[in-house]
Amino acid sequence: MAGNDHTPVTVIGLGSMGSALAEAFIGAGHTTTVWNRTAGKAGSLVDKGAVAAPTVREAVTASPLVVVCLSTYDATIHTLEHAGAELAGHTLVTLNTGTPDGARRMAGWASGHGARFLDGAIKNVPIAVGKPDTLLYYSGDKAVFDEHEATLRVLGGDTVHLGEQPDLAALYEMAVGGVLLPSLLAFFQGTTYVTARGLQADTLVRYTAKWLEMIISALPHLAKQIDTRDYTGPIGATVGIFEEVLAEQRHYGRQEHVDVSWQAPIHHILNRAIAEGHRDHSISALVEMLRKPEQSA
Numbered sequence: 001m002a003g004n005d006h007t008p009v010t011v012i013g014l015g016s017m018g019s020a021l022a023e024a025f026i027g028a029g030h031t032t033t034v035w036n037r038t039a040g041k042a043g044s045l046v047d048k049g050a051v052a053a054p055t056v057r058e059a060v061t062a063s064p065l066v067v068v069c070l071s072t073y074d075a076t077i078h079t080l081e082h083a084g085a086e087l088a089g090h091t092l093v094t095l096n097t098g099t100p101d102g103a104r105r106m107a108g109w110a111s112g113h114g115a116r117f118l119d120g121a122i123k124n125v126p127i128a129v130g131k132p133d134t135l136l137y138y139s140g141d142k143a144v145f146d147e148h149e150a151t152l153r154v155l156g157g158d159t160v161h162l163g164e165q166p167d168l169a170a171l172y173e174m175a176v177g178g179v180l181l182p183s184l185l186a187f188f189q190g191t192t193y194v195t196a197r198g199l200q201a202d203t204l205v206r207y208t209a210k211w212l213e214m215i216i217s218a219l220p221h222l223a224k225q226i227d228t229r230d231y232t233g234p235i236g237a238t239v240g241i242f243e244e245v246l247a248e249q250r251h252y253g254r255q256e257h258v259d260v261s262w263q264a265p266i267h268h269i270l271n272r273a274i275a276e277g278h279r280d281h282s283i284s285a286l287v288e289m290l291r292k293p294e295q296s297a
């Protein structure tokens with residue numbers, strides 16, 4: 001890993017996340033050039049020491065390392081088209097959320113313009129940028145990652161290179177990111193039950209956190225079952241038990257006039273698994289259902 005030699009950095013895209021990235025680079029002593037479509041968003045960063053480039057082209061030419069955090073790959077390509085040939089020889093790092101095919105398209109576009117390329121994903125919120133535990137993963141040319149690792153580590157101490165294939169960060173982003181919304185929705189559903197009884201949502205936090213810790217502790221065992229496709233070992237609750245509990249939960253939700261409709265497709269998957277002989281198997285057997293969607297899905 002190269003030491004942090006305070007490589008000058010350009011940050012393009014100053015939304016919530018891009019502004020946090022720029023601020024972290026400024027705070028770590030990097031000469032930081034910024035550009036945003038809506039130019040006014042650069043103001044507070046300039047007050048903290050950033051240099052606002054008047055054009056994308058000038059933003060790109062200002063630094064060997066160009067970090068882009070726009071909403072999508074399409075917005076990124078559209079914006080960087082204005083920098084044209086200036087990208088040649090620069091390292092381009094994209095940190096937007098997107099799909100693996102989007103990342104491959106982005107990588108092709110970058111190499112077509114002579115840029116060295118890494119795609120990355122930030123697994124946290126803007127306020128966590130720069131903290132020692134904050135996870136960012138990257139994929140693409142390992143030599144490029146090694147060269148800039150110390151600088152990229154400014155954005156989060158848990159900085160990982162997943163592999164040479166440029167779409168791996170987006171792949172893991174899709175694979176890991178999907179956990180978020182169902183988990184939150186389940187928490188929100190729980191809060192409707194307690195608040196309807198005049199209790200504070202806050203009272204659920206400690207117990208939900210403990211439950212999430214249990215889930216975390218089960219993940220390695222479930223992953224092993226999935227990797228071996230053996231769902232018969234020491235298994236905790238079975239598919240059958242999960243089905244019975246979910247039936248109770250849906251009944252309670254309807255009784256309380258809470259919209260629990262999001263649980264219906266989950267119940268359907270459980271019932272499909274039971275119909276295919278997985279009643280006494282580990283809940284990880286549901287992955288077999290996900291691997292073969294129904295025609296209508």
Ligand SMILES: NC(=O)c1ccc[n+]([C@@H]2O[C@H](COP(=O)([O-])OP(=O)(O)OC[C@H]3O[C@@H](n4cnc5c(N)ncnc54)[C@H](OP(=O)(O)O)[C@@H]3O)[C@@H](O)[C@H]2O)c1
Pocket residue numbers: 013014015016017018036037038041069070071072075078079095096097098122123124125126
């Ligand atoms: N915020 C988070 O908690 C978080 C966490 C992890 C990952 N991310 C990812 O980080 C990326 C940025 O998120 P954000 O929260 O910073 O979003 P945001 O606050 O909505 O900012 C979006 C940025 O993209 C720019 N933009 C959008 N369309 C554009 C276009 N066609 N041409 C040029 N610029 C365009 C916006 O420019 P204007 O200011 O001119 O509109 C702005 O700089 C997203 O892919 C998001 O999924 C965000």
